[in-house]
Structures are given as structure tokens and as C-alpha cells.
Amino acid sequence: MSATAEILDSVQSGYKWGFETDIEMDLAPKGLNEDIIRLISSRKDEPAWMLEYRLKAFTAWKQMAEPEWARVTHPPIDYQDLHYYAAPKKKAGPKSLDEVDPELLKMYEKLGIPLKERAILAGVEPDPNERPQIAVDAVFDSVSVATTFRETLSKVGVIFCPISEAVRDHPDLVKQYLGSVVPVADNYFSALNAAVFTDGSFVYIPKGVRCPMELSTYFRINARNTGQFERTLIIAEAGAHVSYLEGCTAPQRDENQLHAAVVELIAMDDATIKYSTVQNWYPGDADGKGGIYNFVTKRGACRGERSKISWTQVETGSAITWKYPSCVLIGEDSVGEFYSVAVTTNHQQADTGTKMIHIGKGSRSTIVSKGISAGRSNNTYRGLVRILPSAAGARNHTQCDSLLIGDECGAHTVPYIESRNPSAKVEHEATTSKIAEDQLFYCRQRGLSEEDAVNLIVNGFCKEVLKELPMEFAVEAQKLLAVSLEGSVG
Amino acid sequence: MSVVTQTGAAGFLARYEALKDRLPGDAAVRAAAAESFRVAGLPGGTSARRIEAWKYTSLRPVAEAVFQGSASAAGAMAALPKMNAPRLVFVDGKLQAHLSDMVPGFKSFADQAVFGGLARPDRDPLVALNTMLADDGACLRVPAGVDAGVIQIVSIGTGTAAFHPRHVLKLEAGSTLVVLETAIGEGNYLHNPVTEISIGSGAHLTHVRLQDEAAAAFHLSTIYAEIADGGTYDGFSLVLGGRVTRTEIHVRLMGPKAAAHMNGAQLLSGAQHADFTSVVRHDAPHCNSRQTVKNVLGGKSRGVFQGRIEVARQAQKTDGYQMNQALLLSPDAEIDSKPELEIFADDVKCSHGATVGELDAEQLFYLRSRGVPDSEARALLVRAFLVEALDLVTNETIRSILEQRVDAWWERQAA
Numbered sequence: 059m060s061a062t063a064e065i066l067d068s069v070q071s072g073y074k075w076g077f078e079t080d081i082e083m084d085l086a087p088k089g090l091n092e093d094i095i096r097l098i099s100s101r102k103d104e105p106a107w108m109l110e111y112r113l114k115a116f117t118a119w120k121q122m123a124e125p126e127w128a129r130v131t132h133p134p135i136d137y138q139d140l141h142y143y144a145a146p147k148k149k150a151g152p153k154s155l156d157e158v159d160p161e162l163l164k165m166y167e168k169l170g171i172p173l174k175e176r177a178i179l180a181g182v183e184p185d186p187n188e189r190p191q192i193a194v195d196a197v198f199d200s201v202s203v204a205t206t207f208r209e210t211l212s213k214v215g216v217i218f219c220p221i222s223e224a225v226r227d228h229p230d231l232v233k234q235y236l237g238s239v240v241p242v243a244d245n246y247f248s249a250l251n252a253a254v255f256t257d258g259s260f261v262y263i264p265k266g267v268r269c270p271m272e273l274s275t276y277f278r279i280n281a282r283n284t285g286q287f288e289r290t291l292i293i294a295e296a297g298a299h300v301s302y303l304e305g306c307t308a309p310q311r312d313e314n315q316l317h318a319a320v321v322e323l324i325a326m327d328d329a330t331i332k333y334s335t336v337q338n339w340y341p342g343d344a345d346g347k348g349g350i351y352n353f354v355t356k357r358g359a360c361r362g363e364r365s366k367i368s369w370t371q372v373e374t375g376s377a378i379t380w381k382y383p384s385c386v387l388i389g390e391d392s393v394g395e396f397y398s399v400a401v402t403t404n405h406q407q408a409d410t411g412t413k414m415i416h417i418g419k420g421s422r423s424t425i426v427s428k429g430i431s432a433g434r435s436n437n438t439y440r441g442l443v444r445i446l447p448s449a450a451g452a453r454n455h456t457q458c459d460s461l462l463i464g465d466e467c468g469a470h471t472v473p474y475i476e477s478r479n480p481s482a483k484v485e486h487e488a489t490t491s492k493i494a495e496d497q498l499f500y501c502r503q504r505g506l507s508e509e510d511a512v513n514l515i516v517n518g519f520c521k522e523v524l525k526e527l528p529m530e531f532a533v534e535a536q537k538l539l540a541v542s543l544e545g546s547v548g
Numbered sequence: 549m550s551v552v553t554q555t556g557a558a559g560f561l562a563r564y565e566a567l568k569d570r571l572p573g574d575a576a577v578r579a580a581a582a583e584s585f586r587v588a589g590l591p592g593g594t595s596a597r598r599i600e601a602w603k604y605t606s607l608r609p610v611a612e613a614v615f616q617g618s619a620s621a622a623g624a625m626a627a628l629p630k631m632n633a634p635r636l637v638f639v640d641g642k643l644q645a646h647l648s649d650m651v652p653g654f655k656s657f658a659d660q661a662v663f664g665g666l667a668r669p670d671r672d673p674l675v676a677l678n679t680m681l682a683d684d685g686a687c688l689r690v691p692a693g694v695d696a697g698v699i700q701i702v703s704i705g706t707g708t709a710a711f712h713p714r715h716v717l718k719l720e721a722g723s724t725l726v727v728l729e730t731a732i733g734e735g736n737y738l739h740n741p742v743t744e745i746s747i748g749s750g751a752h753l754t755h756v757r758l759q760d761e762a763a764a765a766f767h768l769s770t771i772y773a774e775i776a777d778g779g780t781y782d783g784f785s786l787v788l789g790g791r792v793t794r795t796e797i798h799v800r801l802m803g804p805k806a807a808a809h810m811n812g813a814q815l816l817s818g819a820q821h822a823d824f825t826s827v828v829r830h831d832a833p834h835c836n837s838r839q840t841v842k843n844v845l846g847g848k849s850r851g852v853f854q855g856r857i858e859v860a861r862q863a864q865k866t867d868g869y870q871m872n873q874a875l876l877l878s879p880d881a882e883i884d885s886k887p888e889l890e891i892f893a894d895d896v897k898c899s900h901g902a903t904v905g906e907l908d909a910e911q912l913f914y915l916r917s918r919g920v921p922d923s924e925a926r927a928l929l930v931r932a933f934l935v936e937a938l939d940l941v942t943n944e945t946i947r948s949i950l951e952q953r954v955d956a957w958w959e960r961q962a963a
Contacts, residue, residue: 127600445904447879462894465861471889473902480876480906489899490891 073340076310085284086143092116095253098143102222102256105229111237115252118243125246128409129438129470130378132314132351140316142254144284145198192303192530193218195259195275197288207271216269216300217262221289224260231262235293239322239359239386247318247380248355251287255320258288263298263329272528274303279339279350285316292322294329296362301332303531306339306375312348314377319354327362327389332370334527336535339375341542346405346434349377356383360392360418368395369412370526372535374542377406382440384413387421387449394423397523399535401542402435402467411441411472416449416482425456428520431467432543438470443484445477452482460490461519463512463543513540556611557589560710564680571683573661581669581679588673599673604852604884605823609792610766615738619707624734628702629758629949631728635700640737641711642684651699657685657714664716664744666772672796674768678742682714685741688727692720692748698728698943703741705733705765715743719751719779726754728946732789736764743771747779749803754782756946760953761789763818770796777803777832784940786950787814787822788957794823801828801835801863811937812841815957816849816881823852830863830893837867840937843874844930845881846961856888857900863893870900875907875933877961923962930958 086097095116099109124135193207195218211218217228224232242252259275279286294300306317317339323331333356342349352375358367369383385394396412414423423443431437443454460469471488493515501511516539517524524532554562564582571578591599592606621639625647634649643656661682669676690696703713719725731739739761747753753773761767767790773781785795799808814822828837843851857868874883887900907929915925934954941947 460889460891462891462896465864465894467894468890468892470891471887471900473887475885475902475904476882477874477876477904478882480879480881482904484902484904486885486887486902487899488887488889488901489897490889491897492894 073310075307075338076340084145085141088141089138090140090142090254094142098254098256101143101145102225104222104225107233108225111242112253115242115249119246119249119253122243122246122249128380128440129436130380130407130409132378135316135351137250141284142287143256192272192274195220195273197257197275197277210270214267214270215264216267217260218273219260221258221260221291222256224291228260228262231293232260232291235291235322235324239324239357240320240355245355247353248320251289251318251320251355254285255287255289258290258319260290261292261300261302263294263300265295266297268298269300272301272303272530274305277304277306279315279317285318288319290319290321292331292333293324294326294331296327296329298326298329300330301528302334303528304333304335306337310340310348314349314351316351317353321354321356323358323367325358325360325362325365325367328364329362330366330368331358332368333358333383334531335371336531336538337371337373337375337379338538341375341406342377342404344404346377349406350375352376352379352381354381356381357386358384358394359386360389360394360421362392363389364391365389366393366395368397368526370397370523371399372523372527372538373398373400373408373410374538376408379408379410381410382412384415385423386415386417387423388417389421390418391420391422392418393421396425396427397526398427399430399520399523399539400428400437401430401539402437403433403542404435405433406435408436409438409440411439413442414444414454416443416445416452416454418449420451421449422453425454425458426522427458428523429458429460429469430463430516430519430543431460431469432463434466436468436470438472440472442474443476443486445479445482445484447478449479450481452479454484456486458488459519460488461516462490462492509544512543516543553614553616555614556593557585559615560677560681561586567681571681572658573663577663578680581676584669585673585676585680588676591673601825601854603886604854605792605794605821607792610738610768613736613738613766614708615710616708618709619735621704621706624704624706624732627732629730631700631945631949633698633700633728635702636686637702637704638684638713639704640706640709641703641713651688653689653691653696655687657687657716658683660687662687662716663714664746664772666744666746666774667742667770672770674740675742675770678712678714678740678770681712682742685714685716687716688725689718690720690723690725693722695724698726701727701729703729703731703733703739705731705735705737705739705761707735708737709735710738711740713741715741717743717745717753719747719753721748722750723748724752726943726946727756729755729757731757731759731761731767733762733765735762736791737762738766738768741769743769745771745773745781747773747775747781749776750778751776752780752782754943755784756941756950757783757785757795758950758953759785759787759789759793759795761793763789763791765790767793769794771798773797773799773808775799775801775803775806775808778805779803780807781809782940783808783810784937785812785824786953787812787824788953790820790822792821794825797826799826799828799837801830801832801837804832804834806832807836808838809940810837810839811940813844813934813937814842814851815844815954816851817846817961818849819847820849821852822849823854825852825854827856827858828868829858829860830866830868831860833862833864833866835863835866837869839870841872842934842937843872843883844877844933845874845883846877848878848880850882850884853883853885853887855886855900856890857898859891859893859896859898861892864895866893866896866898868896868898872902873933874904875930876904877906927955927958927962
């Protein structure tokens with residue numbers, strides 16, 4: 059698309075990922091009961107233990123109540139009015155990309171997701187100036203449609219595949235780790251996910267291996283009235299290193315759609331997991347109609363000494379975001395990080411933050427959260443830093459800044475700090491302000507339009523977080539910020 | 549007479565049923581409060597419902613305690629701070645005329661039972677309990693433009709009494725008042741006061757509270773203050789005593805250029821639990837709120853700080869600041885801190901900060917290397933830690949009373 063056309067497109071639609079792809083779908087009937095769960099399990103060819111796990115979760119879920127503590131409001135969700143399984147129709151699983159529905163490939167192309175292993179297909183050495191290679195797992199509604207670069211990865215022992223495949227091919231690993239960080243009955247949405255999850259990514263990095271390329275999953279909700287419940291499990295053995303990216307979009311629709319994912323990370327001794335998200339689900343229109351309910355549980359366990367888990371997220375989409383990527387710092391000298399930019403406009407509601415649970419001696423955590431509210435939106439940072447008596451010498455620093463654009467939005471900060479070890483040091487700082495007049499004036503005076511000036515200032519405000527993103531994502535995220543805030547100034 | 553003593557919420561409700569025809573003031577207000585209390589119960593008591601505002605404090609010990617009657621106040625009287633200012637003395641919540649001085653503009657709540665209208669029994673269970681059973685307290689009115697000087701309000705708790713005093717302070721436009729509230733006692737009583745304060749335009753209230761209750765006592769106080777344009781509320785609470793205590797302050801800035809300071813220091817040891825909760829609401833533009841709260845925690849004590857700054861849509865040009873810091877002196881102490889910002893106006897400057905740690909080893913080393921003995925060096929650093937919060941108290945006599953109490957507390961720790 060030429061630059062002009064791109065601008066035109068974004069001005070007209072506001073949300074340029076809002077198209078719908080017409081693909082023949084295999085839909086389970088609406089509703090949630092044991093039969094549906096059995097159906098999902100059988101469609102996925104799952105072993106008996108997996109079905110048992112799901113049914114156990116379903117039993118727990120039925121006894122739980124939807125959490126009400128977050129600062130979000132929405133009409134009650136009818137869990138019986140959703141499809142819990144939606145997959146593009148196909149005879150057998152695609153053996154190669156050529157067998158994938160061309161409509162699907164077109165869609166991913168439109169989204170800018172490289173599903174073709176270009177360098178390999180062309181049969182030439184990759185140009186060093188070209189974009190770095192990224193392995194992609196593309197999840198379309200309930201199933202993974204393609205995973206690229208699997209051969210290259212398997213040469214070094216890295217397993218990167220849809221989780222439904224891992225359940226069949228690597229049952230020991232899945233059995234051992236699934237639900238070990240986020241237990242089945244951890245919360246309402248995680249229990250729901252455990253009962254009905256359909257796909258997601260599975261990553262296993264063996265001992266001492268540094269994953270040779272960025273891994274990425276691209277989530278796309280397409281079908282109407284479906285819930286998307288993906289499950290991601292990443293295990294980094296001792297000394298392993300992996301960087302994982304996650305992107306999400308959905309078509310523009312009037313009704314709300316539910317997305318309840320669970321992500322579990324496990325880092326052993328000296329392992330590092332870097333998890334980056336650019337979340338751009340459809341946020342609803344200017345009047346707050348439609349949009350995705352994004353109720354996600356993400357948690358990482360730093361089990362090994364000196365292990366490190368780093369969450370970076372750029373949240374611009376979803377009608378409602380309910381998400382607290384957390385770190386359980388068990389290992390001695392383990393490190394947890396949380397870098398977040400959350401942008402809300404129109405009628406969006408975001409209640410997001412993190413939990414850092416310090417258990418290990420000398421564990422350290424850093425939280426940097428930037429919230430930007432515009433329009434009539436509400437943006438809340440909610441975080442917990444807990445130091446247990448065992449965490450001698452633990453250290454936390456938290457910085458939460460909120461920026462308000464316009465006088466009809468709200469910015470809120472709700473940190474919880476609990477310390478039970480005197481040698482631990484915890485610091486928390488939070489500020490709320492609007493874009494400074496003098497900064498705006500400075501830019502305007504140099505000929506920048508008001509909108510460009512705001513973009514520049516907002517990008518500066520978020521810089522600490524954006525610089526944590528892998529190169530590929532940083533550019534996309536900056537553009538996304540600009541598009542999200544379009545029309546909220548002046 | 550054989551009486552089956554009921555504990556917890558049921559006990560208080562039974563007491564209300566027995567007394568309700570004899571309690572002063574608007575019976576309908578009490579009945580509504582009783583209903584609220586019946587529904588809410590004591591937070592963390594026997595009712596299972598979890599209340600976010602009481603996340604870190606459970607009143608189970610209060611619910612399990614038996615409150616029966618008074619004992620002698622003579623011993624506690626001796627511990628009163630010496631100060632040359634008129635005082636109103638309450639024993640177990642009842643005004644003691646023979647111990648009190650003449651104070652202009654004063655009426656007892658027993659004589660003039662007018663609820664101030666600021667309290668929210670429908671929201672705050674302890675305030676519902678107070679409204680249901682309040683039978684005495686201090687009602688003070690300072691006429692416009694008058695400087696009423698310093699007044700002491702003293703509460704002495706005894707035995708196993710449970711008392712719920714209701715105080716109403718009204719400062720008319722341009723008036724000034726300094727209040728020193730002291731709460732002391734002997735026994736395992738419950739002191740549950742509610743204070744409603746209205747500050748007129750340009751008026752100034754300095755409200756210093758010394759909470760040095762008996763070690764086994766419960767102290768649960770709630771303060772509501774509304775401040776008109778240009779008015780100022782300077783509040784400082786020193787919390788030393790009590791087994792389970794809570795100081796809850798709700799301030800509302802109603803007119804432009806109103807200001808509120810809500811400082812506090814909690815010094816705890818043993819198995820004490822003290823909760824400092826504040827909510828400041830900016831409802832008008834150009835207002836200013838400042839808060840510095842310090843916790844010094846020894847033994848197995850647990851300190852709680854919850855502070856919320858709320859800024860309404862219309863409250864542009866708000867300047868809000870909040871700092872809370874905790875020193876953990878022992879490996880078994882715990883601090884739980886929840887500073888909150890809730891902001892709906894865009895042209896504001898709001899910030900909060902929180903730190904938790906132990907005494908700085910480098911600072912200690914600096915003093916020790918200059919020949920200051922360890923215990924003195926620690927005392928010095930703790931005192932320095934508190935200065936920022938104490939600086940709000942400018943009345944020298946009152947400040948020295950507070951400092952003496954802090955020093956005495958430290959000596960008890962060192963001993």
C-alpha cells in the first residue's frame with residue numbers, strides 16, 4: 059500500500075485490521091458443557107489425561123464467580139451464547155503452506171505476517187540487510203494454521219509447535235508443566251481457559267541453547283460469536299535463552315467477543331525468557347460498540363537461580379483489557395521485569411499491571427508502566443509487589459506514569475506493596491499529568507502539527523518501554539500509538 | 549441477673565435494641581445505621597464477605613472480645629500529657645464535667661445530639677456502629693473570624709468498655725482552632741470515635757491526634773472533613789498504642805484553593821496491628837493536598853497504609869502529593885501499603901511514592917564511625933525518619949509532647 063493510501067485507510071476506518079475473511083468454518087454448536095469439551099478434545103485427538111484435565115477445570119469453573127474487583131464495567135457475559143470451537147475447514151492438517159487455504163494466506167499477508175520462509179524458498183542466503191528471520195505460529199480462531207521455520211529450529215533442539223500438537227507429540231513435557239504456573243482453578247478465566255482452550259504455542263528450549271531466531275505467534279479472531287481461548291507454554295531449561303513475540307488482531311464487529319488466554323513461562327537456572335506483546339484486538343467503535351473482551355492470565359515462574367523473565371507489552375486494542383503478566387521469583391537472584399504501555403481511547407477500559415512475588419534471596423524486579431488515556435476511556439494500573447520473609451536482600455523499583463489527553467477520561471493507579479523482610483528494598487513512584495503546554499508549544503513553534511506534536515511527545519513518554527521491544531515490534535508499536543490516538547487531540 | 553454476653557456484631561446490635569429508646573438525637577438516622585451495620589457486620593469478623601477497604605485489617609479480635617464494663621480511670625489520668633490549654637475529658641466516652649474546663653462554643657453530644665451529616669454509615673461499617681450507639685462526644689463551634697486557640701480533647705478508656713463517641717467540629721469562615729486529641733487508657737476496651745469536621749472559607753484547623761491507647765485496647769477512629777474555599781485542614785496522627793487499631797480519614801476539598809495535609813506516624817512493636825487509611829477527594833479546582841505517612845515497625849507488628857487521592861472531573865489544576873515510607877526494624881514485621889490515584893481531570897499534577905526498607909547501613913556506619921553508640925545512632929536515624937511527617941506540627945508545646953512520646957517509645961524498644 060502506498061503511504062497516501064495507508065493514511066487514507068487509517069483515517070477512514072480508524073482500525074485497519076478490521077476486515078473479515080470469508081473462510082468455510084468448522085463450528086461447534088454454541089454453548090458450554092461437558093459434551094462440548096469432549097468434542098474439542100476429540101477434534102484435537104487428545105489423550106485421555108488431557109480430557110480429564112479439561113473436565114476437572116470445568117468442574118472448578120462452574121463453582122467460581124467472575125471477578126468483580128477490576129475497574130471495568132460490561133454487561134453480563136452469556137457463556138452459553140458462544141462457540142467454543144471454530145476452525146477453518148480442511149480435510150487433513152496442511153502438510154505444507156501450499157495446502158493452506160489461499161484466503162488465509164492472503165489474510166496473513168494483509169496483516170503483514172511473513173508466513174513464507176522467504177529466504178529458504180528463494181534458495182539464496184538471506185541478505186544481511188534484510189529483516190531478521192522470525193519463526194511464526196499463526197493461530198486462526200481455534201487452531202494453529204501454520205508454523206514456520208520448524209526445521210531450522212529443531213536442528214538446535216528447539217521445539218516450536220502448536221500446543222495441540224505438543225499434547226500428542228511431547229506429552230511428558232506438557233503433563234509436567236501445563237498448569238504448574240497457573241493452576242487450573244487460579245481464577246475464573248484461567249479455569250475457563252483450561253477447560254476449553256483450543257490452541258496456542260508450545261516452546262521448549264533445551265539446556266544451554268540460545269534460540270537462533272525470534273519466535274512469534276500471531277493470533278487472529280475471525281469467526282463471529284466465538285471465544286478465543288489460547289494457551290501458551292514456554293519452557294527454558296538451564297542456560298537457555300528465548301525471545302517470543304505475540305501479536306493479535308480481530309475483525310470489526312458490533313458485538314463483543316471474548317478472549318481468555320493463559321500464558322505460562324518457566325525459566326530454570328540462568329535461563330532468560332523475553333515475552334513481548336503487541337495487543338491490537340478490535341477496540342470497538344467511537345461509541346463503544348463492539349470490541350474484544352481481553353481477559354488474560356499471564357504468569358512466569360523463575361524457578362532457577364539467576365533466571366530472568368521479562369514481560370513487555372503494548373496494549374492499544376480491546377474494548378476491555380484485564381491482564382496482569384506476573385513473575386514468581388523463586389530462584390535465588392532471579393529477575394522479573396514488566397514494561398508496559400497501555401493506550402485507551404473512545405470507550406475503552408484497561409485494567410492492567412503486574413504482580414512480582416519475591417520468594418528467592420536477592421531476587422530483583424523492575425516495573426515500568428505508562429498509561430495513556432484519551433477520549434472517554436478509563437485506564438488503570440493495578441500491581442502487586444510482595445516480598446516474602448525468605449526474600450532477603452530483594453529489590454523492587456516501580457515507576458507508573460499516566461498521561462491524560464482530554465478531560466473526559468480517567469487514569470488510575472492502584473499499587474499494592476507488601477513487605478515482610480526488612481533487608482528488602484521496595485520503591486514505588488507514580489505520577490499523573492497531562493501533556494505539558496510548553497512541550498506542545500515548542501513542537502508547534504517548529505512547525506509540527508498538533509497531532510504530530512502529540513505523537514512525538516507520547517512516543518517520548520513511552521520510550522523507556524518501547525526500547526525494550528525487539529526491533530521488529532518497536533516500529534509497529536510506534537505506528538500503532540499514532541493511529542490509536544488519532545483524532546483524540548484538538 | 550444472668551446475662552448471656554453476646555460478642556461481635558450481634559452483641560452491638562443487642563445493645564442497640566436495649567438502649568435505642570434512651571439514645572439522644574434522630575432515631576431514624578440510628579435505625580438506618582443499625583440496618584447498615586446489620587448487613588455489613590464487623591470487617592473480617594464472622595461475616596465472610598470480603599471488603600476491599602479492609603483488605604489488610606481483620607476485626608476478628610474485636611468480634612471475639614467481650615465488652616462489659618468500665619473500671620477506674622485514676623491510673624490512666626496520671627499519664628496525660630501536661631499542657632496548659634483548656635481540656636474536655638471523656639472517660640469511656642462520657643464527658644467528665646468535673647475534670648473538664650469551660651470551653652466557649654462547646655456542647656456535649658449528649659446535650660445536643662446533632663449528627664454532622666458528613667459521616668457515611670451506609671459505606672463504613674464502623675461508622676454505622678458509631679452512629680447506632682453514639683451517646684456522647686464534643687461538639688465545638690468556632691464563630692466566624694475567631695481564633696479559638698488550643699483545645700484538648702482527652703479520651704480515657706477503662707476495663708472492658710466499648711464506647712463510640714461522636715465529635716463535631718465546626719469552624720466558621722476565617723476562624724482558627726488547634727485541637728490536640730489524646731487517647732489513652734488501661735484495659736482491653738474498644739474506642740470507636742467518629743469526628744465530623746467542617747471548615748469554612750478561609751478557616752484553619754490544626755488537628756493533632758496522639759493515640760497512645762492501652763496495649764490490649766482497640767482503637768478504630770474515623771474522621772470526615774469538608775473544607776470550603778481557601779480553608780485548610782492540617783492533620784497529624786501519632787499512633788503508638790492499641791492492639792488492633794485503624795485511623796481512617798476522609799477529606800473533601802469543596803471550594804477553590806482549599807488545602808489538606810494528612811500526615812501520620814505509626815510506631816509499633818510486639819504483635820500490634822495499625823492501619824492508617826486516608827481518602828482525599830478533590831471536588832474543586834486549584835486545591836492542594838499533601839500527605840506524608842511513616843511507619844516504624846518492630847517485633848511482629850504489622851503496619852498498613854492505604855491512601856487514595858480522588859480527582860473529580862471539575863477539579864482542574866489539582867496538586868496532589870502522597871508519600872508513605874516504612875522502616876522495618878525486625879525480621880518478623882510486615883508492612884502493607886496501597887497508595888492509590890483515581891483521576892478524572894486532565895490538567896492536574898498528582899504523584900505518590902512509597903518506599904520500604906530497613907535502617908540504612910551506611911548512615912549507621914557514618915554515625916558509629918564518629919563515636920555515636922549503636923543504640924543512640926539508631927534512635928537518631930529513626931527520629932530523623934519521622935521529622936518530615938512531624939514538621940506539620942508547628943505548635944512548639946504540642947510538638948515537644950509528641951517528640952517526648954516518640955523518645956519514650958524508642959527507649960522502651962531499646963530496653
